[in-house]
Amino acid sequence: MDLNCFKAYDIRGRIPDQLNPDLAEKIGFAYASVLGTQKVVVGYDIRESSPELVEALCNGLRRAGADVYNIGMGGTEQVYFSTFHYQMDGGIMVTASHNPKDYNGLKMVMKDSRPVYGDTGLDAIKEMIASGGCENLPGRAGTEYQLDSMDSYIQHMLGYINLKDLKPLKVVVNAGHGGAGIVLDELEKHLPFEFIKVHHNPDGSFPAGVPNPLLVENRTSTREAVIEHSADFGIAWDGDFDRCFMFDEKGDFIEGYYIVGLLAQQFLSHHPGEKIIHDPRLTWNTQAVVSESGGTAIESKTGHAFIKQVMRETDAIYGGEMSAHHYFRSFAYCDSGMIPWLLIAERLGRTEAKLSSLLEERMTEFPASGEINRTLTQPQQVLKGIEQLYAEQAIGVSYIDGLSMEFDGWRFNLRLSNTEPLARLNVESRNDFSLMKAKTNEILSAIETLDSSTAH
Secondary structure (H helix, E strand, C coil), X not given: CCCCCECXXXXXXXXXXXXXXXXXXXXXXXXXXXXXXXXXXXXXXXXXXXXXXXXXXXXXXXXXXXXXXXXXXXXXXXXHHHHHHCCCCEEEEECCCCCCCCEEEEEEEEHHHCECCHHHCXXXXXXXXXXXXXXXXXXXXXXXXXXXCHHHHHHHHHCCCXXXXXXXXXXXXXXXXXXXXXXXXXHHCCCCCEEEEECCCCCCCCXXXXXXXXXXXXXXXXXXXXXXXXXXXXXXXXXXXCCEEEECCCCCEECHHHXXXXXXXHHHHHCCCCEEXXXXXXXXXXXXXXXXXXXXXXXXXXXXXXXHHHHHHHCCCEEECXXXXXXXXXXXXXXXXXXXXXXXXXXXXXXXXXXXXXXXHHHXXXXXXXXEEEECCCHHHHHHHHHHHHCCCCCEEXXXXXXXXXXXXXXXXXXXXXXCCEEEEEEEECCCHHHHHHHHHHHHHHXXXXXXXXXX
C-alpha cells in the first residue's frame, strides 16, 4: 500500500492512487485505535471525492469503537471548533485545502483541538497501517450522529467583535467555490455589511481554478470586484478557508505579513502586555508593532504545529504567519480564516479609516519582497553557499527555520520546502524599497549561479 500521502503534519494525496476509500477506512480505524478516541468530530470540504472518503473514514472510526459526530460540509476551523466546544476526544477534516482538484487529504486533531502530526500520533497511525494492523477490521461498534454545530460556531465568531462598532461596509467576498460561502451566508444574517459575492457557491469541480489566492492569477476576480463596486475591502479564501487574504479599497492585494502586524496591534490595544507569536520569514514590522504596542514578540518555526505549540507554551493571545494563517488563544490556539477579517471590519467601523491608510506607513517603513520560490537541483548546497557568501557582512544569523541573516538596513530568510525541491526566499528592509529590490535580485541571481555550479 502506497503511504506517501502521509506528510509531516497531515495526509494529502492524489485520488485514487495515493488516497482512496480503502485507505481512508484504515486511517479511521488506526486513528481511533492509536489515540484511544471515543468521540470524534468529522467534517469535509467541497471536493467531489470527499463524501466517499468520509463514509469510509467514519466506518473505520466506528469499527474501532468510536462514536462519530458528522458536522457535514464546511471548513477545517469548524472541525477545530466542534472538537473543543463540544469537548470531543478528537476531530478529522477531509480536505486538501488549495491542492489541485484530483487531490484530497485529512487534517487531524485530538482533545482540545491539539494537532496530530508525526510525533503526536501520525507516525504511529502510519506504522499501524503499514504493519497490517488494520487488515481484519472488527465489526461496527460505534455509532454515527449528525451534529449541527453551525449556530454555535457563528455565535462564537461574532463573539470576537462588538456588533455596535460595525458600520454598513461594502465587502467583496471570494470563496473560490470553496466552503467559505456557506459560513458567509450565515454570518450575513447578523452583520450590517453588503456582501459582493464572487465564486460563491461550493463547487468541487473548481470552475474558477484551484482556490488558492496566493497564486497571482487567482487575485484578479477579487481585485476587479472591489474596484467595480467601490467596496471598502475584499477577502479571498482557500478551499477549506483556514487562510484569508485581504485586499484594500483600491483592490490591491495585502501581503499576510502586514495583516499580522495589524491584528497584533489590535489585540494589544485591548490586552496590553500580551505575547504575540510570529514566524521567522519576515519579522521586523511585527516586532516593531508589538514593541510599540507594549507586547512581547516571540519567534516560532514556520508551520501550524510549531506555532500552536509555542502559543500554548507561552499562553500567547495571538499568532500570525505571513502565509495568512492566523491563530487565536480563545480559539483553542487554532487558525481561523473568519476571525481575522471580522476584526479588521470592526476596526474600520470604529476608526472610519480606509484599510490602505492603516497599512501604508508600515509597508513603506518595512518593504518586503513577498515569498519567492525557486526549484533547485541541489538545495542544501545552495543554502550553504548563500550563507558563506553573506557571512562577513552579516550582523546576525539565525537557524530557527532555514537561514535568517540580518544586515545593516535589510535582512532575508531562505528556507527549504519540506515536501518539494524548492527554496523559499523572503527579503525585507528598513524604509528602503530600492535596497530590498536590489538585494532580492542579488540573492536570486546567487541562488541560480550556486545551483548550476553545484549541479555539475
